Amino acid sequence: MSAELSESLARFFIGGAVVSFFAVLAEIFRPKSFAGLFGAAPSIALATLGLTISSHGPRYAAIEARSMVLGAIAFLCYAAATAWLLWRHKPRALSATVSLIPIWFAVSFALFLVIR
Amino acid sequence: MIVGARFSAIKGIKPHEWIIRFVFGGAVCVAAGLIAQHYGPVVGGLFLAFPAIFPASVSLVEAHEKQHKRRAGYDGANRGRIVAAIDSYGAAIGCIALAAFALVFWIWLPRTSTWVVFPLATLVWLTVAVGLWLLRKRLFHKPRQTRKEPNHSR
DSSP, rough: OEEEHHHHHHHHHHHHHHHHHHHHHHHHHHSHHHHGGGGGGGGHHHHHHHHHHHHHHHHHHHHHHHHHHHHHHHEEEEEEHHHHHHEEEEEEEHHHHHHHHHHHHHHHHHHHHHHH | OOSSSGGGGGSSHHHHHHHHHHHHHHHHHHHHHHHHHHHHHHHHHHHHOOSSSSSHHHHHHHHHHHHHHEEEEOHHHHHHHHHHHHHHHHHHHHHHHHHHHHHHHHHHHTTOHHHHHHHHHHHHHEEEEHHHHHHHHHHOOOOOOOOOOOOOOO
């Protein structure tokens, strides 16, 4: 098995486990505004940064973390827009979250172009 | 009690809901790695904050609340969407903590041991998330008005 494939498999299983763990936390906590905090937990980062550090070194991972700040700002815009749309117009949650996902792409890539 | 934990909620998660979260989470982690490999760490890093399971979790929150209300004899569609909005609002607060987590990694990773940065960043994330949530509750939460007792003294 190639090193690339085994790293992807490790990412898949570690990522799946970490994301599921945070999803369980989001399910058990009340009130829902508190549980929502875990919807934006650093699950992907916790799952993959360790592997990135071991394969590419800490400086490479630090560059990824710098971009992650921009991704988090984009996520903030996306989650705030979703909350507003659901509160104000009450569409189905899946329709709202999927239709607004371009906000994440637009904001994160706009910020990426600004700091490039 | 400000925050409570209901462990029995785990039993309510159906097998296909576990699978959706596991597969989506795993797939986004693989995708983030592949994007970083092809386009470099600057573009790949953006995907470390990709809302991987956010659409799935918000829809599941809506579905669970709807089911809960239906069992009580109500339609529950509206209530489900309001709870989904509240959950999304919590996630928006969590994003500020997510940025703080990334900031710790960015600043400290080249300077200190990985074994220090991981717990430190996680602690900063948790502190900022809970701190902001409590601050919001303190600033914007209006206490429920209690009905005034009629004054019979006169």
